[in-house]
Every structure is written in C-alpha cells, then in structure tokens.
Amino acid sequence: MRTSLLVFLVVLVLDALGSGAAAQVVAPTRLSLDEARMRAVEASHRLAEARSRAEAAEDAVAVREASDRPIVALQGSYARTNHVTEFVVPTPTGRSRVLYPDAPDNYRTRLDLQWPIYSGGRTGALERAARAEASAASADVAAARADLRLEVTRAFWALVTARATVDVLTRSLTRSGAHLRDVGARLKAGVVPPNEVASAEAQQSRQRMLLVEAQNQQAVVSAELARLIGADLLQPIEPVEVLDLPPAPPMPLASLVAEARAMRNERRSLEHRIQAADLQRTIAEAGRRPTVAVTGGVDYARPNLRIFPIAEQWNDSWEAAVAVRWPLWDGDRTRTEAAQAGRVADAARQRLAEFDSVLALELQQRRLELDSGPAAIAAADDAVRAAGEAGRVVTERYRAGVATETEVLDAEVALLQAELDRARTFAGVRLAEARLERALGR
Numbered sequence: 001m002r003t004s005l006l007v008f009l010v011v012l013v014l015d016a017l018g019s020g021a022a023a024q025v026v027a028p029t030r031l032s033l034d035e036a037r038m039r040a041v042e043a044s045h046r047l048a049e050a051r052s053r054a055e056a057a058e059d060a061v062a063v064r065e066a067s068d069r070p071i072v073a074l075q076g077s078y079a080r081t082n083h084v085t086e087f088v089v090p091t092p093t094g095r096s097r098v099l100y101p102d103a104p105d106n107y108r109t110r111l112d113l114q115w116p117i118y119s120g121g122r123t124g125a126l127e128r129a130a131r132a133e134a135s136a137a138s139a140d141v142a143a144a145r146a147d148l149r150l151e152v153t154r155a156f157w158a159l160v161t162a163r164a165t166v167d168v169l170t171r172s173l174t175r176s177g178a179h180l181r182d183v184g185a186r187l188k189a190g191v192v193p194p195n196e197v198a199s200a201e202a203q204q205s206r207q208r209m210l211l212v213e214a215q216n217q218q219a220v221v222s223a224e225l226a227r228l229i230g231a232d233l234l235q236p237i238e239p240v241e242v243l244d245l246p247p248a249p250p251m252p253l254a255s256l257v258a259e260a261r262a263m264r265n266e267r268r269s270l271e272h273r274i275q276a277a278d279l280q281r282t283i284a285e286a287g288r289r290p291t292v293a294v295t296g297g298v299d300y301a302r303p304n305l306r307i308f309p310i311a312e313q314w315n316d317s318w319e320a321a322v323a324v325r326w327p328l329w330d331g332d333r334t335r336t337e338a339a340q341a342g343r344v345a346d347a348a349r350q351r352l353a354e355f356d357s358v359l360a361l362e363l364q365q366r367r368l369e370l371d372s373g374p375a376a377i378a379a380a381d382d383a384v385r386a387a388g389e390a391g392r393v394v395t396e397r398y399r400a401g402v403a404t405e406t407e408v409l410d411a412e413v414a415l416l417q418a419e420l421d422r423a424r425t426f427a428g429v430r431l432a433e434a435r436l437e438r439a440l441g442r
Contacts, residue, residue, distance in 0.1 A: 031229075046144060119291050129279035260359055
C-alpha cells in the first residue's frame with residue numbers, strides 16, 4: 001500500500017513538473033521579412049531620434065518665418081529712487097509750481113512695437129537656409145530608415161542561415177548516430193577493428209560540438225533581431241522566408257547609377273546642405289547692407305518723464321520712429337564670415353563629389369555580387385548532389401567491405417560542408433539583393 005501511494009505521488013510530481021515546463025515554453029513568433037521591417041521602423045529609437053531632429057528643423061523654419069513679423073510687447077516696471085529736493089519756481093500769481101517733484105516711487109507701463117521691414121536680404125536667406133536644413137533632416141530620416149531596413153534584413157537572413165545550419169547539423173548528427181550504431185554492430189561481428197568505432201565516435205562528438213555552436217549562434221542572432229523589432233530578447237523568432245528563390249538579374253551599371261543618384265536620400269541631404277551653406281554666405285554678405293525697422297510704443301507712467309513739468313501722477317505718451325542702420329566698417333568681420341561660409345559650401349560640394357564616386361563603385365560591387373548569385377547557387381546545388389551521391393556510393397562500398405571507415409567519415413564531412421555552403425550561399429545572395437536595394441535608395 002505504501003509503495004503504491006509513493007508511486008502515485010511520484011507520478012503526480014513528475015506530471016506537475018512536466019506541466020510547469022510546458023507552461024514555460026514560449027511559442028515562437030512567426031515573422032516574414034516585411035513584417036520584421038515594419039516592426040523595426042515602429043520600434044527603433046534611432047529612427048525616432050532622427051524624426052525628432054527633423055521636427056526640430058521644421059520648427060526652426062517656423063522661427064525664421066516669424067522673424068520678419070512685428071513684435072508687440074507689453075512692459076511694466078516699478079523703480080524706487082532716493083529722495084531729491086524738489087525744484088520749485090514762483091508763478092505770476094504768487095503761488096509756487098513744482099517743476100521736478102520728489103517722486104521716489106516710479107511706475108511705468110508700455111505697449112511696445114518692433115517691426116523689421118528691411119534686412120538687406122538676411123531674413124529671407126535665413127528662412128531659405130532653415131528650409132534647406134529641414135529638407136536635409138527629412139532626407140536623413142529616410143536614410144536612417146533605409147539603414148534600419150538593411151540591418152533588419154541582415155539579421156533576418158543571418159537567422160535563416162543559422163536555423164538552416166542547425167537543421168543541417170541535426171540531420172548530420174542523426175546520420176552519424178546511425179553510422180555509429182552500424183559500426184558498433186560490425187565491431188561485435190568482428191568485421192571492423194576497434195579504431196573504427198573510435199573514429200565514428202570522434203566524428204559524432206565533433207558534429208555535436210558544431211551543433212551546440214550553431215544553436216548558440218542562432219540564439220544570438222534571434223536576440224539581435226528581437227531587439228531591432230522591439231520584442232523580448234528571449235522571445236524565439238521563426239522566420240517564414242525560405243532559401244530557394246532565384247535572384248533577379250541586375251540592371252546595367254549606368255542605369256543603376258542614374259537611379260541611385262536620383263533616389264539616394266544621403267545625396268539629397270548633401271544637396272540641401274550645400275544649398276544651406278550657400279545661403280549662409282548670402283546671410284554673411286547681407287551684413288554690408290543697411291537695415292530698416294519701424295519702432296513705436298505707448299507709455300503710461302507715473303511720473304511720465306516725457307511730459308513737462310514732471311508731475312507725480314499717471315500720464316500717457318506715445319512715439320513712432322523709423323530706424324536705419326548701415327554698418328560702414330566692421331573690422332573686416334563680414335568679409336571673413338562670408339569667406340568661411342564659402343569654404344563650408346566648397347567642402348560640402350567635395351563631399352558630394354566623393355559620394356558620387358563611391359556610389360558608382362558600391363553599385364558595381366553589389367551588381368557583381370548579385371550577378372554571380374545564380375552561378376554560386378547552381379554550384380552549391382551541384383556540390384550537394386555530388387556529395388550526396390559520393391556518400392551513397394561510399395556507404396554501399398563500405399557495407400560491401402571494399403571501403404574504409406575513413407572514407408565514409410570523409411564523405412559525411414563533405415556532404416555536411418556542402419549543405420552548409422548551400423545555406424550560406426542562398427543567404428548571401430539574399431543579403432546581396434538587400435544591399436543593392438539599399439545602394440539604390442529604394
């Protein structure tokens with residue numbers, strides 16, 4: 001009775017442990033490449049930072065647009081001064097009149113107007129420069145989005161490759177185990193020497209080690225992809241893409257270069273910043289021209305110093321003026337600022353020229369990578385077929401007693417390597433496609 005009860009309790013504990021372990025297993029997230037890209041765009045902090053910078057640049061445009069509008073301000077102040085001796089004069093009637101009273105409490109309110117109506121082109125140039133910088137910031141956002149898409153693509157295909165590697169090594173380990181059992185049976189039958197079993201065990205151990213490394217690499221790449229899409233790092237991801245689609249043939253280099261120059265957001269950003277740099281030179285040169293501004297205001301003060309004689313009572317007054325300022329000599333400051341802005345614009349143009357030269361080289365490299373894709377895939381397929389056929393022949397010869405254990409192990413290693421090379425080749429072609437798309441700015 002006690003034995004039956006003990007067995008029953010053990011079964012219950014094991015069942016509870018099994019249920020707990022099953023509950024801890026997290027279902028993998030099935031994800032396509034397009035879904036991974038969309039989720040990464042929504043979750044990227046780097047892209048959010050670029051958007052914030054672009055929005056700040058748009059706000060700077062609004063600031064520049066408002067700089068040529070009138071400014072109306074309401075001012076108020078209170079000042080306490082020391083006591084003074086009143087200035088009093090007699091009048092014909094015999095009564096004294098205070099011309100300057102002792103008024104230690106001074107109150108002043110003012111409705112002030114400032115309106116710059118001509119700045120020598122400086123205000124308009126500042127506004128256009130801000131618009132160019134905002135356009136460059138928007139292009140930077142698009143470029144950051146393209147970089148993120150490429151990074152997600154690289155991680156996605158790395159995960160596909162890692163999963164394919166794990167699958168290949170798992171199947172190879174299964175074959176190695178079957179071969180080891182076969183060798184063990186032959187050893188018992190006295191057909192093979194003991195070193196044949198040791199060689200098979202060594203081969204199986206090596207494949208087990210490679211499988212552990214591949215599984216670890218798969219976990220690392222999966223965590224990297226999870227980070228990019230904003231998921232939990234421990235959440236397993238199952239890519240739904242397959243490595244069996246042929247690459248599309250690339251266009252001629254001249255067409256690729258023309259498309260990339262028209263589409264690359266990095267190039268657009270450089271062009272906008274060149275425009276902004278040229279406008280900075282215009283802004284600096286505007287310092288030689290006169291500026292005109294309209295000013296005015298209404299004062300309501302106690303005492304009001306504009307009204308004579310000064311009286312310790314509330315009085316109002318107003319003013320309107322046109323102010324003209326024309327710098328005649330500024331110590332050569334305007335010329336040097338314009339020269340500095342010109343150097344910045346020249347540097348930006350050189351950077352654009354360097355970008356164009358590197359762009360053509362990058363497109364040629366990506367085109368060659370993709371152009372060699374079909375041949376590489378065909379070669380990888382041939383290698384797998386040849387290695388599989390060679391392994392089959394060697395296995396049959398080994399079972400017939402005319403091949404050695406070393407030949408069988410070499411054939412298994414060759415097949416394993418061919419299958420791994422095929423998986424890497426397909427992923428490499430897919431990554432080359434993504435790099436070409438990135439280089440084109442699509």
